[in-house]
Amino acid sequence: MRLSASLQLAAVTIAFLMTATISAHAQTINPVRMAPKAQMAPPQVVAQTPPMGWNSWNYFAGRVTDKDIRDSADQIVANGMKDAGYIYVNIDDTWEGERDASGVLHTNSKFPDMKALADYVHSKGLKLGIYSGPGPKTCAGYAGSLGHEEQDAKMYADWGIDYLKYDLCSFNQEVMQKQAPNDKEAQMRLMVAAYDKMGKALKATSRPIVYSLCQYGWDNVWEWAPGLGGNSWRTTGDIQASWQSVYDIMSEQAGLASYAGPGHWNDPDMLEVGNGKLTLAENRTHFSMWAMLAAPLLAGNDLPHMKPEIKEILTNPGVIAIDQDPLGHQARHIYSKGEVEIWARDLKGGAKAIAIVNAGSDVYSTHPFHIDLAQLGLHGTQHGKDLWTGKDIELTSNMPIELASHDILLLRIASPK
Numbered sequence: 001m002r003l004s005a006s007l008q009l010a011a012v013t014i015a016f017l018m019t020a021t022i023s024a025h026a027q028t029i030n031p032v033r034m035a036p037k038a039q040m041a042p043p044q045v046v047a048q049t050p051p052m053g054w055n056s057w058n059y060f061a062g063r064v065t066d067k068d069i070r071d072s073a074d075q076i077v078a079n080g081m082k083d084a085g086y087i088y089v090n091i092d093d094t095w096e097g098e099r100d101a102s103g104v105l106h107t108n109s110k111f112p113d114m115k116a117l118a119d120y121v122h123s124k125g126l127k128l129g130i131y132s133g134p135g136p137k138t139c140a141g142y143a144g145s146l147g148h149e150e151q152d153a154k155m156y157a158d159w160g161i162d163y164l165k166y167d168l169c170s171f172n173q174e175v176m177q178k179q180a181p182n183d184k185e186a187q188m189r190l191m192v193a194a195y196d197k198m199g200k201a202l203k204a205t206s207r208p209i210v211y212s213l214c215q216y217g218w219d220n221v222w223e224w225a226p227g228l229g230g231n232s233w234r235t236t237g238d239i240q241a242s243w244q245s246v247y248d249i250m251s252e253q254a255g256l257a258s259y260a261g262p263g264h265w266n267d268p269d270m271l272e273v274g275n276g277k278l279t280l281a282e283n284r285t286h287f288s289m290w291a292m293l294a295a296p297l298l299a300g301n302d303l304p305h306m307k308p309e310i311k312e313i314l315t316n317p318g319v320i321a322i323d324q325d326p327l328g329h330q331a332r333h334i335y336s337k338g339e340v341e342i343w344a345r346d347l348k349g350g351a352k353a354i355a356i357v358n359a360g361s362d363v364y365s366t367h368p369f370h371i372d373l374a375q376l377g378l379h380g381t382q383h384g385k386d387l388w389t390g391k392d393i394e395l396t397s398n399m400p401i402e403l404a405s406h407d408i409l410l411l412r413i414a415s416p417k
């Protein structure tokens with residue numbers, strides 16, 4: 001009797017201790033999961049505005065190392081980019097090593113310890129992104145995730161990865177074309193299923209990870225990517241650091257505005273601002289138009305050697321505010337006249353952004369451009385701000401607008417009429 005009473009007491013004590021431990025754990029570590037259903041907080045959401053950060057590919061390509069990522073993270077903090085909103089530091093292709101007998105993918109010698117790298121990036125208040133693809137190989141020929149999707153997703157979550165770029169590449173030749181030769185529709189279904197698989201694998205980790213699809217806009221990706229958890233999707237092939245590439249990609253975005261919104265964005269590819277031979281006007285136009293397009297702003301330049309005038313472009317607060325506007329309304333192409341193009345987007349609080357781009361190779365002052373405000377649904381003098389000079393501007397249909405070749409006039413109109 002005494003024995004059983006003390007056993008009962010022990011059982012009650014253990015049960016009490018367990019409950020106390022669990023509820024303490026629940027309060028400190030994971031209140032969301034333990035809360036009663038009716039009071040559950042919404043799941044953590046990512047990419048409510050277009051993701052901002054930096055990616056290694058456009059400058060380092062296959063040369064990127066752990067040190068380059070750390071140096072870039074240091075720079076983002078030191079040069080003001082973090083304060084301007086750049087948070088994701090994304091490792092692109094070429095970090096991957098070999099899979100071991102258990103299927104675990106190891107890093108290669110350029111990235112000796114991914115967890116330590118993630119900890120370092122997080123210690124700066126930044127987030128770390130990584131790259132893989134649904135095929136057996138990535139675009140640069142490193143190991144892809146085919147057949148290891150859940151295992152890889154779990155490993156990313158264990159490392160503390162916050163963003164995954166998932167690049168089609170060899171899945172096309174090795175799976176789509178082999179399994180469904182001469183059947184484009186069946187190939188597309190295989191592709192969608194592969195992206196769905198990784199979307200589910202990421203979701204199963206419970207870690208908020210931005211899911212960035214990279215399959216160059218095939219099969220109207222903007223129609224199906226949000227449904228499988230995609231936070232952004234490339235709409236085009238690879239960008240190059242040239243005006244032609246920037247201009248072609250920008251033009252291809254016309255017609256896609258309705259697919260963008262909080263949590264899911266068209267991605268016209270990473271920024272080339274500061275790369276190649278882009279002039280300052282071209283860099284300004286590139287950055288402005290990506291902001292107008294509500295595109296992810298992923299810088300891709302050499303941060304430790306960035307020139308001040310490039311930093312000025314990448315950190316322009318008025319332009320970034322257009323990109324990050326909470327409404328998430330991507331710009332529409334309103335009209336073109338000659339080589340001048342007019343784009344506009346609506347902003348929170350009834351404001352509007354207007355971009356006037358001289359895509360021609362001459363200064364437009366020789367044949368001044370006059371904007372037709374009626375085509376923008378506007379009437380009379382509009383009071384706005386020129387986001388590159390910071391000056392107030394009164395915009396009328398009669399005023400001659402002088403734009404250097406490939407330059408832009410980017411205006412924010414607080415109360416359009």
Ligand code: GLA
Nearest residue numbers: 057092093139140167214238
């Ligand atoms: C593809 C992608 C690029 C880059 C490379 C890496 O070309 O479109 O953005 O990720 O692969 O190999």
